[in-house]
Amino acid sequence: MAALHGLLFEVHTVDGRSIDDTFLLNDVFLLPADPAVVQVAATEERSYVAGPGCRAVVWVAGCLRRCPGCSLREYQAFTSGRPVEVHDLARQVLAIGGLDGVTYSGGEPFEQALPLAELSRILKRSGLTIVVYSGYTLSALEGAPERFGSLLREADILIDGEYREELSGAYRWRGSANQQIHTLSQDRYDSSQWRDGIRESQLAFGADGLRLTGFPSEDFEETLLAGLRRQGVVARRKSAAH
Numbered sequence: 001m002a003a004l005h006g007l008l009f010e011v012h013t014v015d016g017r018s019i020d021d022t023f024l025l026n027d028v029f030l031l032p033a034d035p036a037v038v039q040v041a042a043t044e045e046r047s048y049v050a051g052p053g054c055r056a057v058v059w060v061a062g063c064l065r066r067c068p069g070c071s072l073r074e075y076q077a078f079t080s081g082r083p084v085e086v087h088d089l090a091r092q093v094l095a096i097g098g099l100d101g102v103t104y105s106g107g108e109p110f111e112q113a114l115p116l117a118e119l120s121r122i123l124k125r126s127g128l129t130i131v132v133y134s135g136y137t138l139s140a141l142e143g144a145p146e147r148f149g150s151l152l153r154e155a156d157i158l159i160d161g162e163y164r165e166e167l168s169g170a171y172r173w174r175g176s177a178n179q180q181i182h183t184l185s186q187d188r189y190d191s192s193q194w195r196d197g198i199r200e201s202q203l204a205f206g207a208d209g210l211r212l213t214g215f216p217s218e219d220f221e222e223t224l225l226a227g228l229r230r231q232g233v234v235a236r237r238k239s240a241a242h
Contacts, residue, residue, distance in 0.1 A: 002010035022135065022162045023065045030078075031062075035114040038089055041074075041081035041118070042211075045096050049200040049207030049214035051131035051173060052189060053158060056093050056215065059106040060116070069165030075107040084113050090122040101129035101132055110134050111140065113151035117203045127158040129188055137161055138182050156185040170199045174214050210235055 010016070017024045032037075039105065044050075044057040062078030074080060084092075093102055100217075101121055109116055109132050120130045132155045134141065141148040141160070152158070157182050159173060167176035172194050183189050201214035228235050 010084040019066055023067045024135070024162075025066065026066045028064055030111060031113045033114050033120060034083075036086055037083045038086060038112055038119060039078065039081055039086045040089070042070075043092075044204065044211060044213055045206075045211055046099070046204070047103065047202055049173070049202045050103040050105070051159075052129075052194075054098060055101050055103045055131065056096055056099055057103045057105060058089070058093075059105050060109050060112050062111050063106055063108040063135065064111065065108065065162055067135070067163040067165070069168070070163060072107070078111075082228065086119050087122070090119055093123060093128075094126055099128060101131060103131040103133070109242050110136055110148045110151055113148050115148035120151065124154065129185070130154055131159065133158040133159045135160075135162045138180075152184075156183075156188050158182040158184055171196045171215070172198070172200070173202055173215070195198045 003223040020026060024031070038058070039061040040058060041061040042059040047055050047057045050057050056059070057082075061077055061081035063076045066076070079205060091238070095186070102120075104116055116132075124130065132151065137160045138158055139153050139157075144241055145152075158180060161176075161179040164176040164178050167178055169177055172181070180229070181194065199215050199217055201212060201220065204211045204213070212224065224234055
């Protein structure tokens with residue numbers, strides 16, 4: 001007779017490290033981040049696909065999750081990228097001009113909560129808003145105020161939840177259906193204006209090359225690179241050290 005499946009699997013990474021049901025590595029201890037330094041994996045001066053308006057984006061280095069289908073595995077190592085003093089990073093962002101705000105992604109921004117909170121306070125004094133992406137849910141962040149509260153208090157918008165490849169789709173500013181947009185500053189934004197149903201991506205040329213940001217479809221990157229090759233242009237991924 002047919003039976004309802006009830007198989008139990010122990011889940012771990014290919015190197016034998018165990019993970020929970022949100023792909024978070026178990027039994028990992030992190031030293032507190034230096035409150036004066038952000039470990040930066042990459043930056044984008046102007047993005048129109050990382051939250052409302054025109055936003056600078058800071059991708060931080062280091063993530064304890066191993067989400068299947070993660071598009072930025074090179075940012076998982078906490079040693080990737082480069083250390084930048086908080087006040088130096090603030091000056092770089094404020095020098096751009098014409099921004100509505102700044103978005104933190106990664107990596108996992110909340111593993112660098114203290115320096116990003118200080119950065120946020122400086123930027124908000126100049127009228128910029130803060131959007132934070134996190135693999136942690138809002139309830140998980142609220143449940144650990146000593147660890148995460150400093151940054152959570154500065155966030156105007158939180159986009160939370162681990163990436164789930166099987167739930168990937170056309171969602172505004174999100175990669176998968178389980179991820180949610182939380183408007184934490186109700187006086188700044190009206191979330192009812194944000195509609196799903198379209199994938200937003202951005203291509204930007206700069207001194208360091210071509211950067212693709214946003215949430216492209218699964219085959220977009222491959223199609224883009226193939227199209228460039230047909231035009232005699234070869235593009236390949238750069239590491240987070242760049």
